[in-house]
Ligand code: SF4
């Protein structure tokens with residue numbers, strides 16, 4: 624599916640192609656020290672069956688059905704392509720009557736996490752405000768955008784439920800340029816009197832939670848706010864409604880064309896390299912590969928050993944010669960754009976740096992200002 628997307632002040636148009644990679648050959652899970660493993664070599668697994676639990680209570684589930692192979696600290700599930708699924712008896716037909724204690728209990732017993740943190744720990748805090756930041760963390764990433772587009776009503780229902788049950792005000796932050804989502808929400812928001820919609824005009828830099836608080840919610844302490852992004856919210860919805868973990872997520876891939884991106888819906892545990900080769904049909908020979916935020920210039924040497932987790936958000940595959948740095952032309956753009964007002968040119972970056980990567984983004988000389996070797 625191709626979509627057109629307005630981006631940035633000059634309203635550039637961008638083609639985003641939606642692809643699916645929902646039946647990988649296998650999935651992999653790394654075993655960490657102290658993990659409790661609930662499967663053994665040769666076991667048959669259904670989708671949603673528990674595989675392991677970490678010392679902090681985070682549980683990992685099968686996202687495809689098939690046979691277990693246990694080797695060298697890796698739990699592999701070989702896909703039998705039958706999509707046989709474990710069904711929970713905890714499913715509820717509607718979420719609007721679920722009580723606060725039940726929301727917490729469901730998230731806790733499933734051990735669902737987001738970015739290696741237990742979601743239930745966020746819900747158990749004494750938050751005074753809920754902010755759902757539905758903006759993506761960088762301008763060339765569209766995962767939250769698509770998850771939101773695909774699930775507008777259930778995400779709004781979940782925000783409304785948390786607001787009511789936890790007795791806190793709720794704000795939904797959307798990016799002005801996500802006009803599909805803004806229009807979809809505006810059509811139905813009057814049915815959700817407990818959700819305040821905030822459409823953010825500046826795409827950047829208001830996508831980091833610290834800056835959101837500093838700019839729009841000064842009267843609150845950072846620790847008093849329950850921040851959820853759309854993936855975390857979606858996991859909570861799934862736990863409440865179906866009593867199950869989520870097995871799929873979106874990943875953005877960009878091949879160096881500023882007018883074109885791919886958003887791939889895939890399974891947790893799938894191999895990232897195989898996913899890109901199978902769906903976009905590209906190889907990585909003589910390419911520079913960056914993960915999650917190409918402005919930060921975090922290089923990835925080997926896509927073939929990378930698996931899909933919440934920590935993998937986007938992959939940027941650029942021809943090598945495109946991003947060679949040249950000499951600083953002293954234009955000052957990096958200093959002007961820094962949202963925390965520090966000097967990105969300094970030999971050692973000030974500790975106030977939030978590693979947003981904006982200085983790298985604007986630098987016409989392609990200098991990596993966040994690198995220690997600049
Ligand atoms: S120095 Fe660069 S990465 Fe750090 S906060 Fe400023 S603009 Fe962002």
Ligand code: SF4
Nearest residue numbers: 951952954955957986
């Ligand atoms: S943006 Fe790049 S070229 Fe301009 S002053 Fe900063 S480092 Fe130098």
